[in-house]
Amino acid sequence: MSKVLIVEDEVKIAQLLTDYLVQSNLETVMVHDGNAVLELVHNQYFDIILLDLMLPGKDGITLCKEIRQFSAVPIIMVTARVDEIDRLIGLELGADDYICKPFSPREVVARVKAVLRRTQSQTQSLDKSDTIKSTPKVVELDPEKYQARVFGIPVELTAIEFNLLQILAKEPGRIYSRSQLMNHVYHDHRVVSERTIDSHIKKLRKKLNDIKPDMELVQSVYSVGYKLEI
Numbered sequence: 001m002s003k004v005l006i007v008e009d010e011v012k013i014a015q016l017l018t019d020y021l022v023q024s025n026l027e028t029v030m031v032h033d034g035n036a037v038l039e040l041v042h043n044q045y046f047d048i049i050l051l052d053l054m055l056p057g058k059d060g061i062t063l064c065k066e067i068r069q070f071s072a073v074p075i076i077m078v079t080a081r082v083d084e085i086d087r088l089i090g091l092e093l094g095a096d097d098y099i100c101k102p103f104s105p106r107e108v109v110a111r112v113k114a115v116l117r118r119t120q121s122q123t124q125s126l127d128k129s130d131t132i133k134s135t136p137k138v139v140e141l142d143p144e145k146y147q148a149r150v151f152g153i154p155v156e157l158t159a160i161e162f163n164l165l166q167i168l169a170k171e172p173g174r175i176y177s178r179s180q181l182m183n184h185v186y187h188d189h190r191v192v193s194e195r196t197i198d199s200h201i202k203k204l205r206k207k208l209n210d211i212k213p214d215m216e217l218v219q220s221v222y223s224v225g226y227k228l229e230i
């Protein structure tokens with residue numbers, strides 16, 4: 001049974017979400033203060049987090065950024081601030097999806113299940129041994145633990161950065177367009193701009209370049225897309 005952490009300061013909303021998620025055979029834990037979240041995530045395993053943007057204590061954006069420093073657990077941001085900047089910030093920090101208030105509890109359940117299916121299918125479809133075989137001693141990926149090593153050195157990646165590297169590493173030298181990368185990473189066909197993919201790739205390239213400054217592993221192909229070059 002998948003376990004959902006609900007981070008929501010409005011107790012009635014949190015309880016409503018709990019009721020619907022439990023009816024869908026999902027286990028839930030509720031927390032109403034942002035300051036209590038990190039310790040909980042450190043000490044318990046969760047399959048997904050529903051993270052409200054506006055919280056007492058630490059806000060959702062700060063929490064998302066801090067969680068991504070040590071965990072690739074899927075995160076769905078919940079917000080009443082619907083302007084595009086907030087949506088983009090949430091996704092670029094490593095959130096996997098967002099839901100705008102007011103929402104239907106059934107929609108939330110559907111989004112949670114969609115993200116869980118996506119993350120589980122990515123783990124199953126990209127076998128660890130195949131990935132390592134295709135990029136020997138250069139890029140090693142463990143999809144089950146979301147762990148990455150480049151030239152034997154561990155590198156901390158967000159969930160989206162890991163998935164992008166995983167896609168590129170499966171076929172080194174193959175050029176993927178931005179739209180292809182978006183379709184691979186966002187299976188629910190959410191509307192995401194190409195600039196968002198560029199932003200994730202930029203951060204991924206910087207992390208890889210920090211390990212191997214003399215090699216540009218992720219290369220851009222002008223007007224086409226990106227590739228991993230070994």
